[in-house]
Amino acid sequence: MPSPMDIYKLLPKTNCKLCGEQTCMSFAFKLITREKRLEDCKPLLSPEFGEQRRKIEEMLRVVEKATETGLVVNEDLCIGCGSCIVVCPVHVYEDPEGAGSGFGVRLENPILIVENGVVRVVNVELCRRYKEKTICVACRENCPTSAIAFLEEL
Amino acid sequence: MVVCTGCSCLCDDVEVELDGERVVKVKHACRIGAGIFLNYNVSRAEPMVNGKPTDIDEAVEKAIEILKDSRKVAIYGLDNTTLEAQKIAIDLAEKIGAMIDNGSKFGRLVELMLKNEIPTTTLEDVKDYAYVIVYWGCDVHNSMPRHMSRYTYYPRGKKRQRGYEEDRFLVVVDVRRSHTAMLAKKNAVFIETNDDQKLVREFICALNGGVASREVLRIVKEVKKSEFNVVFGGEGLIKGLKNLEDFVEFVKMFGYFIPADYHPNSMGFFRTMFERTGRVDSYDFGTDSEMSFENALINGQIDTVLIVADDPPNSMPFDVIRKLADVNTIVLDPKRSFTSKIADIVIPSAISGVECGGTMIRSDGVCVELKPIFKSKFDDVKILRRIERGL
Amino acid sequence: MLRFTKFLKKVELKLVTFRDGFQVEVAKKDKFSDDFVDRSAVIFIHPETARTFGFKDEQIVKVSANERSINVRLRVSEIAPKDGALMPKSLYTSYLSSDKVLIEVADGVITKPEEIIKFNNR
Numbered sequence: 313m314p315s316p317m318d319i320y321k322l323l324p325k326t327n328c329k330l331c332g333e334q335t336c337m338s339f340a341f342k343l344i345t346r347e348k349r350l351e352d353c354k355p356l357l358s359p360e361f362g363e364q365r366r367k368i369e370e371m372l373r374v375v376e377k378a379t380e381t382g383l384v385v386n387e388d389l390c391i392g393c394g395s396c397i398v399v400c401p402v403h404v405y406e407d408p409e410g411a412g413s414g415f416g417v418r419l420e421n422p423i424l425i426v427e428n429g430v431v432r433v434v435n436v437e438l439c440r441r442y443k444e445k446t447i448c449v450a451c452r453e454n455c456p457t458s459a460i461a462f463l464e465e466l
Numbered sequence: 467m468v469v470c471t472g473c474s475c476l477c478d479d480v481e482v483e484l485d486g487e488r489v490v491k492v493k494h495a496c497r498i499g500a501g502i503f504l505n506y507n508v509s510r511a512e513p514m515v516n517g518k519p520t521d522i523d524e525a526v527e528k529a530i531e532i533l534k535d536s537r538k539v540a541i542y543g544l545d546n547t548t549l550e551a552q553k554i555a556i557d558l559a560e561k562i563g564a565m566i567d568n569g570s571k572f573g574r575l576v577e578l579m580l581k582n583e584i585p586t587t588t589l590e591d592v593k594d595y596a597y598v599i600v601y602w603g604c605d606v607h608n609s610m611p612r613h614m615s616r617y618t619y620y621p622r623g624k625k626r627q628r629g630y631e632e633d634r635f636l637v638v639v640d641v642r643r644s645h646t647a648m649l650a651k652k653n654a655v656f657i658e659t660n661d662d663q664k665l666v667r668e669f670i671c672a673l674n675g676g677v678a679s680r681e682v683l684r685i686v687k688e689v690k691k692s693e694f695n696v697v698f699g700g701e702g703l704i705k706g707l708k709n710l711e712d713f714v715e716f717v718k719m720f721g722y723f724i725p726a727d728y729h730p731n732s733m734g735f736f737r738t739m740f741e742r743t744g745r746v747d748s749y750d751f752g753t754d755s756e757m758s759f760e761n762a763l764i765n766g767q768i769d770t771v772l773i774v775a776d777d778p779p780n781s782m783p784f785d786v787i788r789k790l791a792d793v794n795t796i797v798l799d800p801k802r803s804f805t806s807k808i809a810d811i812v813i814p815s816a817i818s819g820v821e822c823g824g825t826m827i828r829s830d831g832v833c834v835e836l837k838p839i840f841k842s843k844f845d846d847v848k849i850l851r852r853i854e855r856g857l
Numbered sequence: 858m859l860r861f862t863k864f865l866k867k868v869e870l871k872l873v874t875f876r877d878g879f880q881v882e883v884a885k886k887d888k889f890s891d892d893f894v895d896r897s898a899v900i901f902i903h904p905e906t907a908r909t910f911g912f913k914d915e916q917i918v919k920v921s922a923n924e925r926s927i928n929v930r931l932r933v934s935e936i937a938p939k940d941g942a943l944m945p946k947s948l949y950t951s952y953l954s955s956d957k958v959l960i961e962v963a964d965g966v967i968t969k970p971e972e973i974i975k976f977n978n979r
Contacts, residue, residue, distance in 0.1 A: 392496035414621030416494025429500030642938035783954035
């Protein structure tokens with residue numbers, strides 16, 4: 313999950329303010345929250361920043377997939393251990409004999425499922441963070457590679 | 467529902483979806499397991515004799531010829547194949563006075579388990595009853611990804627209904643802060659150490675009520691709260707210990723031991739060997755004595771090697787691999803491997819659990835019946851039986 | 858920070874090997890793919906160690922032991938031991954077969970498996 317710092321390191325870092333932000337750091341934040349687009353940074357469009365622009369685009373692709381669900385999964389970091397699925401309090405409550413007991417989740421529409429070796433977000437509506445607005449961090453807390461993360465937590 | 471043969475967890479809750487001969491979806495298996503099903507048809511081995519493609523019959527006949535003319539044969543590998551194939555390999559070794567050995571380094575510890583000299587239990591019991599869970603010298607997040615979520619720290623169990631939040635205590639011991647160690651946060655301790663022997667003695671001292679470091683004392687306090695605690699020992703532990711006596715003493719005071727051996731069926735080999743010969747590995751039927759594959763090869767005692775479902779160049783010291791080039795090498799493998807690039811005879815076989823059935827034994831000794839999706843014409847059992855009959 | 862660390866030619870570190878799940882996945886798929894080299898020809902260095910010796914993430918380094926050497930990609934990661942280096946168990950670590958290695962920055966390309974088992978080519 314890219315952090316604003318990861319993106320900032322690739323920006324021109326001149327604080328030229330052409331994008332409408334006071335600093336490049338502020339622009340990096342707004343890129344992730346989707347309030348600004350990469351094209352807003354004029355200096356970044358020049359050829360000398362080609363490598364950096366490509367790297368930022370790659371990072372933003374991960375973020376893009378998150379805006380639909382709120383939960384971001386970076387498949388390249390996920391080993392499919394299934395811990396996030398087993399610790400999810402909603403899964404434990406709805407599927408105690410399945411996911412709650414360590415097996416592959418047996419719900420029709422679970423929040424998460426391990427498919428083809430990596431975790432996939434299926435039904436974020438069931439997640440307590442979105443339904444009840446509670447601060448539940450169980451899945452992210454038990455992922456040692458940060459393959460699963462929350463968009464708002466930046 | 468199929469059984470995954472990616473590691474010794476042998477997960478049996480895996481579901482696959484097919485599109486003709488292709489596997490298009492795998493549910494619940496980790497990255498390693500899913501990869502085995504999704505890519506089963508990639509990079510398959512072809513029958514070869516002296517580097518030239520041929521048909522499987524010629525390859526098998528040539529192999530029998532070479533084995534017949536050999537002075538001393540070594541059969542090696544076997545950790546990735548079924549119990550049934552392992553039995554025939556042992557039959558074959560006995561018939562021709564060959565030596566037999568496997569790749570897993572857990573022989574000494576498993577021997578103690580089989581002789582009941584170290585207390586052990588099943589993974590289901592760990593899930594239902596274990597409180598303190600120790601991972602010593604193993605990074606299960608990488609070697610057996612679903613181990614923690616299926617059987618130990620995370621799932622709820624009969625007497626552990628509140629899961630890792632309140633009913634488990636995790637201890638990770640390693641020389642580095644591995645991915646597994648990073649999970650030791652809530653109700654957990656991570657001990658970074660370079661001296662496993664010393665730490666074992668420290669635990670024994672603390673369990674006897676003596677002085678030890680703050681972390682060890684904290685862990686021992688938790689251990690005393692429960693009657694069911696388990697330690698999983700990995701290759702790091704085996705490498706780090708100078709002798710096993712202290713560790714056995716520690717386990718007896720602590721609870722149970724299960725090896726964190728990632729080979730899908732090394733347990734099957736150890737147990738079958740033990741039942742047949744009283745030894746778990748490294749045995750020469752010819753002289754009825756202990757003989758390790760690496761030593762025998764380096765000392766020039768072998769002239770033909772039959773490798774079953776293994777790839778020594780991928781895991782063995784280079785000086786040993788060099789010797790492989792000097793002897794006759796026959797390899798049975800479903801996939802192209804480095805061994806197949808240097809072998810005299812390559813015999814393609816089936817991927818256990820995908821294209822052929824059989825039995826495998828989990829790291830805790832529980833037998834699991836494979837449920838293959840396809841059926842291949844040639845598998846290790848058929849090929850080994852044919853070779854055995856030809857000799 | 859003392860500047861001359863940048864000119865440190867060779868660094869000797871202990872080598873720890875481990876079973877890397879991602880490397881195992883690729884090895885079980887196809888040992889002769891580029892992905893296999895990507896996942897196997899890697900050496901992990903702890904961020905503090907990298908800082909001390911001036912190693913940079915993604916650079917190519919020459920790793921030597923027992924008169925054998927290979928070029929691999931260096932990755933800075935917290936999973937490496939603080940006082941050593943970490944490599945996934947594979948053909949590359951079998952080739953080195955050592956608990957201690959010498960690491961230096963290299964200019965060349967990453968070593969391919971064919972170069973290691975080349976003496977057996979048929």
